[in-house]
Amino acid sequence: MIEYKKKLTIKDMAKALNVSTATISNAFNRPDQLSESLRLRIIEGCQRLGYEGPNAAARSLRTGVSGIVGVLLADSLSYCISDPVASQFLAGLADVLDQRQCNMLLLPGQEEQTSYKSRQMESMVDGYIIYGGLHPSKRFQRLLQQSKPIIAVDVDTTDFITVNIDNQEGAYRSARLALQHRPQKVAIISLRLTPVSSVSWATCDACYASPASVSRSRWLGYMQALQEYNYPLEQLSVVDVPVNTHRNACMAAFMLLSQEERPDVIICMSDRMALGALQVALQQHIAVPNDLKIVGFDGIAESQFTHPTLTTVQQYNELKGQMAGNMFLGLTPRQNVILPTDMLMGETCPEVMS
Structure with a gap:
């Protein structure tokens, strides 16, 4: 015994x-x-x-503080761990929490079923950092009812303190760079601008009608540049993808590059999409950047390990995580922050020399 x-x-x-x-x-x-x-x-x-x-649970009940930060994700756990942008953000947040001996609890936003276990986990946290978007799920509604501190990152909202980048300005600069080459046919691979569950063609009207989001801000930046260059929007080709994966990116690029009138510029809302477009172009023996120019958005490490290297918008994801963590823990003032972006010049869309 x-x-x-x-x-x-x-x-x-x-x-x-x-x-x-x-x-x-x-x-x-x-x-x-x-x-x-x-x-x-x-x-x-x-x-x-x-x-x-x-005992951590007993200490939490006694003091009202657990040292656990809840991170409400817009996507599944597996996606956020594998996505380079999300994983960089989480690494920056973890860096701050490690220094303060705090922990994070990752919670997928789209919860299918409510269970006692999930409610118990939610009750343990001191507050929430919402990452990537707002979803009207049961979990999100419970979160609002708890009246705990909330900071939102990569979320277009006025309801909470936010840490964002200037998505519209970054997108505008990348599109303007591509348009300096005076392309005959422009295409955009967009992300979640239309309510579709598969890779699909999209109209400009449908994209404009999308609710406020990071993707819509980037769309507005692209439109600003296209209008400045007097590009006829009726000639614009747009393919919208529901999830930012390499497979979806390749499908979108194949659709665009299989058109009778093939684009000579593809503007992508993420580096994953741009890398997918580059792969399909090379498979079809399309010379990049001579016959096709590609720009991305994110500045992930992989974008600089390809040949040709990717021209993209550099955003600082680890810094976003660090700033959100410091703000949540009260180490810096809780106020809205908009971080700048930089153009990372690669070989897929060189700068036009005047």
Whole structure:
């Protein structure tokens, strides 16, 4: 028969190590309050006796603070972990939380079923960072009812404090660069501007009618540049993709490059889309940039490892994560932030030399 040992408490450890319960608690939760030698003596003593530290759930109930930040994602967990932009953002946020010995709880926004377990997890967090978009899910509605701090990142909203980039300006600059080459036929691969579940052709009217989002801001930037260059919008080809994956990007690019009147410029709302377009172009023996120019958006590392290298808009995703984390923890003022972008000049769309 297995013999179960009594679980050690903080009082047991205080007595065994001849210190107060507050000192034991500080060794685990507020190490800056103790000398390094005392903290190490307590941690080593606890490890030797098999004590893992104060109960986090009990501490949360007692203090009202758990040290856990909920991150509500617009997409699935698997997508956000594999997507280079989302993973860079999470890395920046984790960097700040690590320094403050806090944790993050990743929550997919599109919850299909409500369970006791999911409600229990949500109750543990000190507040939320919403990343990538707002979804009218049951989870989002519960989040609003909790009256906990909320910071939104890459979300076009006036309801919360936000950390964003200037998407419209970045998109405008990238489109203007491409249009300097005076193309005959322009195409755009857009993201989630129309309510479709598959890669589909889209009209300008449908894209304009899209609700406020990061993608719509980029669309407005593209339209601003096209109108400045007096490009006839009735000649514009647009393919909209529902999810930013390499497979969808290749499908969209194949549709565009299979037209009888093939585009000589493709403007993409993400680097994944641009890399997909580049792959399809090379497979069809289309010379880039001589016969086709491609611009992306994001500045992911992979964009500079291709041949030819990608011309794109550089955004600083880790910085966004760091700024959101610092703001959430009260280390910097909670106020709206719009970060600038830079053009990252590659070989797929060179600058026009005057």
